[in-house]
Amino acid sequence: MEYKGVMVFAEQEESVIHPVTFELLGKGRELADRLGVELTSVLLGDGVGDKATILIHHGADKVYLFEDQSLKEFDPLRYKENIVPLLRDVKPEAFLIGATRVGRTLAPRIAAALRTGLTADCTDLDLDEEGNLIQIRPAFSGNIMARIRTRTRPQIATVRYKVMKPAEPNPERRGEVIKRDVKVIEDSGLRILKKEPGKGVDLTEAEVIVSCGRGVKSREDLVIFKELAALLGGVFGSSRPLVDCGWVEREHQVGFSGNIVKPKVYIACGISGSPQHLFGMRDSDIIIAINKDPSAPIFSVADYGFVGDIYEIVPILIKKIKEQRRTAKNLKFLQHGT
Numbered sequence: 005m006e007y008k009g010v011m012v013f014a015e016q017e018e019s020v021i022h023p024v025t026f027e028l029l030g031k032g033r034e035l036a037d038r039l040g041v042e043l044t045s046v047l048l049g050d051g052v053g054d055k056a057t058i059l060i061h062h063g064a065d066k067v068y069l070f071e072d073q074s075l076k077e078f079d080p081l082r083y084k085e086n087i088v089p090l091l092r093d094v095k096p097e098a099f100l101i102g103a104t105r106v107g108r109t110l111a112p113r114i115a116a117a118l119r120t121g122l123t124a125d126c127t128d129l130d131l132d133e134e135g136n137l138i139q140i141r142p143a144f145s146g147n148i149m150a151r152i153r154t155r156t157r158p159q160i161a162t163v164r165y166k167v168m169k170p171a172e173p174n175p176e177r178r179g180e181v182i183k184r185d186v187k188v189i190e191d192s193g194l195r196i197l198k199k200e201p202g203k204g205v206d207l208t209e210a211e212v213i214v215s216c217g218r219g220v221k222s223r224e225d226l227v228i229f230k231e232l233a234a235l236l237g238g239v240f241g242s243s244r245p246l247v248d249c250g251w252v253e254r255e256h257q258v259g260f261s262g263n264i265v266k267p268k269v270y271i272a273c274g275i276s277g278s279p280q281h282l283f284g285m286r287d288s289d290i291i292i293a294i295n296k297d298p299s300a301p302i303f304s305v306a307d308y309g310f311v312g313d314i315y316e317i318v319p320i321l322i323k324k325i326k327e328q329r330r331t332a333k334n335l336k337f338l339q340h341g342t
């Protein structure tokens with residue numbers, strides 16, 4: 005009974021709030037309103053104080069702010085050592101964290117320190133009639149949706165990015181920013197030697213994705229599908245087998261154990277449509293499937309389906325797009341000339 009309220013971990017990197025935070029605030033607000041409790045958020049960093057207001061605009065009633073040079077970069081130990089005492093003090097009944105790399109690193113450490121349960125990779129959250137948090141996530145390779153209730157408090161859940169609607173900001177919303185004393189840990193054992201820039205592939209933000217599956221016969225053939233992706237201003241995706249055999253890097257994988265994507269257009273080339281693959285792309289706005297097997301399950305989610313050989317259809321698509329672009333360019337040239 006002493007645990008009350010919903011708290012959201014506000015993830016930031018270089019003072020930019022990760023969008024999963026706004027999704028958690030949206031869901032957190034809904035749960036807090038149903039329970040008749042406060043929605044709070046915790047923000048750690050260096051020089052991030054002005055971001056607290058953004059969290060309030062997105063639904064938080066209070067923001068607990070930890071600001072110190074030692075928290076400039078994400079460090080699981082330093083973050084944990086500040087969040088755990090806060091949770092002991094504030095005692096929220098639910099604590100929500102994004103299932104990002106940061107969240108997945110941090111959440112188990114916090115749960116272990118508090119000796120409480122943790123449900124990882126949730127895709128939805130609900131409440132039962134007693135007000136317990138129902139943590140919904142796929143189980144058995146995505147074939148069933150498990151509804152999990154944690155007996156211990158706080159109930160901690162990591163939630164996948166892009167599965168919930170982000171909260172709409174309201175600049176009129178007012179709330180409280182509470183500065184907390186930072187427990188400074190001089191040496192956490194972690195040292196950042198160098199920051200490697202990412203490869204620049206972010207499937208979760210892509211508007212167009214051209215994905216390949218086991219219908220592709222050789223690694224060399226991938227260029228055809230990469231070319232189509234580039235022509236459409238999109239990115240290249242893949243089903244898991246091509247990642248497992250080393251043809252494609254893991255960040256391109258779509259599905260249950262890869263990225264959940266929601267592009268405007270998703271083109272699946274030689275992908276059968278296993279439950280694990282569909283899990284990651286079924287919410288795309290328009291799905292186009294190319295498969296030589298008319299009974300392939302991918303057609304059950306496709307808006308447009310081509311029954312045929314990817315080696316025939318994709319080169320025709322590329323040719324047509326190039327032709328159209330050339331015609332449009334010539335037309336522009338003629339119009340400009342007259």
Ligand SMILES: Cc1cc2nc3c(=O)[nH]c(=O)nc-3n(C[C@H](O)[C@H](O)[C@H](O)COP(=O)(O)OP(=O)(O)OC[C@H]3O[C@@H](n4cnc5c(N)ncnc54)[C@H](O)[C@@H]3O)c2cc1C
Pocket residue numbers: 145216217218219220242243244245257258259260261262263273274275276277278279280281284294295296297300312313314315
């Ligand atoms: C725990 C777990 C997690 C998983 N996570 C993922 C995940 O995140 N993402 C994922 O994708 N999978 C995942 N899988 C694997 C998944 O179960 C399937 O094995 C995988 O999705 C199949 O990939 P595929 O469709 O490329 O291959 P296949 O199922 O072999 O399908 C190939 C398709 O290509 C078609 N085809 C063949 N040649 C051509 C051609 N020339 N032209 C047109 N069509 C052609 C065939 O008709 C067939 O439908 C996971 C599995 C497990 C157990």
